[in-house]
Amino acid sequence: MNLRFFSLVSAAVLTLCAATAPTASAGKIKQDAIPNRGIFAIQIGGTEQEFYGRVDRVISVSFQEYTTGPLVVSEVVVDMAESNQLLRIYNARPVSLEATAQHATAAVSDTTQDAVGTTTPSTPSAIAEPLAKADEQIQNSYERMAGSFVVKTYPATTHAKTVEFSVANRKELVSFYKSFRDLYSGREVQVLRNGATVTGNAAEATSGVISISKLGGTIFTID
Numbered sequence: 685m686n687l688r689f690f691s692l693v694s695a696a697v698l699t700l701c702a703a704t705a706p707t708a709s710a711g712k713i714k715q716d717a718i719p720n721r722g723i724f725a726i727q728i729g730g731t732e733q734e735f736y737g738r739v740d741r742v743i744s745v746s747f748q749e750y751t752t753g754p755l756v757v758s759e760v761v762v763d764m765a766e767s768n769q770l771l772r773i774y775n776a777r778p779v780s781l782e783a784t785a786q787h788a789t790a791a792v793s794d795t796t797q798d799a800v801g802t803t804t805p806s807t808p809s810a811i812a813e814p815l816a817k818a819d820e821q822i823q824n825s826y827e828r829m830a831g832s833f834v835v836k837t838y839p840a841t842t843h844a845k846t847v848e849f850s851v852a853n854r855k856e857l858v859s860f861y862k863s864f865r866d867l868y869s870g871r872e873v874q875v876l877r878n879g880a881t882v883t884g885n886a887a888e889a890t891s892g893v894i895s896i897s898k899l900g901g902t903i904f905t906i907d
Contacts, residue, residue, distance in 0.1 A: 711859035712879035712905040713896060721901040726773070726860075728849050729907035735847060739900045741765040745868055747861045754778055758854045760861045770846045773906070775854040851906050860906050867899040879905070 718725060718736075727734040743763040750757055759774040851857050859881055863873045872895045874882035882893055896902065 711856045711863065711881050711907070713863055713873065713875050713881060714879050714903045714905075715875075715894070715896045715898075716901045717903040718901045721898075723901070724899050725903045726771075726849075727903060727905045728851065729905050733849055735771055735849070737762070737764055737771070741767070742868060742899075745861070745865055747858070747865075751779065752776075758857055760857060760864075762864075768845055771849075772846050773849045773851060773857060773860070775851050775857045777854070849906075853907070856906050860904055864899075864904060867896065867902065872897045 722739055723736055724739055725734060725736045741764045743765050744761075745763075746761050748759055748761075750759075755776045756779050757774050757776045759772060762771040762773075764771065863881055866873050874893050875896060876882060877892050877894060
């Protein structure tokens with residue numbers, strides 16, 4: 685076999701493997717970590733904050749995103765039967781320049797017309813690099829400052845009847861939600877031996893991947 689041809693084939697195989705192999709995402713899950721298999725737990729990494737609940741009392745789990753003042757909030761809500769409190773886990777961050785530009789594009793009526801008379805919305809110009817870097821610094825600073833800090837004002841706050849956790853990383857919150865949702869729905873979740881959740885094609889996974897199939901006895905950690 686021609687050496688050059690062999691090199692090209694090897695490179696193609698390596699590229700294909702890199703594209704199809706599963707990758708670890710944020711968040712960790714430990715199966716059978718609680719002796720009572722009728723209970724699940726959620727822990728906020730680096731803190732003493734945690735929540736333990738009965739599996740058979742979970743009514744629903746939901747994910748939503750919204751704005752409140754200058755902040756964008758990503759929120760997971762777990763509703764438990766016969767409980768007067770909701771479990772809320774959220775990530776709050778300042779509205780980014782990119783998000784503002786996207787919303788502005790959707791909102792404005794400014795349009796352009798092509799040669800055949802088709803009208804299309806205009807697109808925003810690229811955000812200047814200095815502004816983009818400054819915005820990234822603001823986002824990172826807020827993430828470090830906010831962390832797991834939740835502010836409540838009793839009894840005026842609308843969140844007086846909730847158990848609330850704040851997490852610094854949206855990616856980890858979404859990873860937790862998808863894993864919790866899948867186990868609650870009866871679907872399997874793939875994790876590495878260290879508990880990190882797996883994304884990608886499970887069929888391509890190595891022997892180091894474990895399948896978790898039940899919510900009971902499981903501990904979720906959001907760092």
